[in-house]
């Protein structure tokens with residue numbers, strides 16, 4: 001099949017994460033050769049991309065993985081200069097806001113200095129080849145919001161080490177665009193979720209718990225602040241916007257959001273309702289999940305992206321909850337079946353004196 005983008009190469013940091021895995025699928029579908037930076041870990045961390053990683057002996061290889069770390073500038077530069085990508089997507093991050101209060105300096109190193117290391121590597125590549133750069137900026141930068149809804153011009157008021165680090169990376173991306181003429185864009189993405197969301201983020205924590213409780217695998221769900229409101233979209237929709245930003249004539253920054261805001265409690269209600277349970281019987285609050293400073297309300301205005309990129313979200317809030325609950329329900333049913341198989345094998349062994 002002849003792909004219009006078959007001669008394009010992309011490099012993704014954070015390819016093993018939620019958004020990185022959807023972006024890799026999206027670019028491979030378009031015909032790109034995709035390179036990803038992965039961290040060496042003591043256990044496998046490629047679960048979200050195993051289904052698109054071909055047999056290494058198959059030629060040509062369209063997905064290639066490289067060991068690297070956003071804390072290691074030399075290694076990143078080597079990867080960028082070796083792979084010579086047309087497009088770089090910097091999605092790697094310590095992305096958990098609550099954890100950033102426990103590990104502030106590490107978070108700043110990965111998120112703020114890490115973005116700068118990638119920008120520097122891109123600047124070096126640009127000396128002999130044009131390259132376009134996407135920075136994964138975040139609605140968390142708006143923090144204690146100055147206006148509702150938030151748009152590209154809304155003042156930043158970050159409320160966590162993570163958000164402060166993202167503000168630094170945002171400004172450096174603009175600075176490299178202005179100082180070095182690098183084609184660099186910030187996508188200011190509001191929360192995006194999916195069945196591939198990490199299990200300690202609130203949406204996935206809820207859908208895992210609701211379905212596990214339904215299948216008798218768990219009794220309670222402990223949460224923090226239920227009144228916080230977020231603009232939740234589907235991660236699969238949002239990666240297209242990242243790509244579209246790098247296909248424009250001029251590099252700019254864009255808000256990507258649904259324009260709707262819902263509370264954590266609304267998410268809870270819908271998720272438990274889908275499995276036929278009343279959340280009030282199972283949810284308890286635990287102060288461990290509260291944050292030293294909270295972001296109370298986020299809702300984005302993506303009209304610039306709609307007008308200039310032609311991008312609109314395809315998945316509603318209600319549908320997003322359904323997609324996540326249904327995927328986790330299947331997982332929970334499999335876990336329950338596995339547990340029963342384990343029990344009956346043990347029963348059989350006991351009966352036969354084994």
Ligand code: NAP
Nearest residue numbers: 014016017018019069070091092093095136138189191192
């Ligand atoms: P995620 O699931 O937490 O994925 C983070 C990725 O970064 C993983 O691949 C992780 O690798 C990698 N990573 C972490 N530390 C690293 C390091 N030191 N060096 C290299 N890679 C490292 O995050 P996501 O939800 O896909 O989000 C993608 C990006 O968008 C992040 O930058 C996030 O901050 C930003 N963002 C997310 C949202 C959202 O709602 N999801 C909204 C706005 C912006 P491992 O798999 O090895 O841990």
Ligand code: F7E
Nearest residue numbers: 095097138139140190191200201202203223224225228289
């Ligand atoms: O929290 C509240 C919590 O951790 C959402 C990251 O992708 O999106 C994400 O950051 C809300 C907060 O996501 C629990 O206090 C209540 O108000 O799912 P979250 P986040 O902090 O919005 C932004 C855009 C990013 O850029 C980040 O990388 O839910 N909440 N109880 C809880 N949150 C968690 N995690 N766990 C709870 O038990």
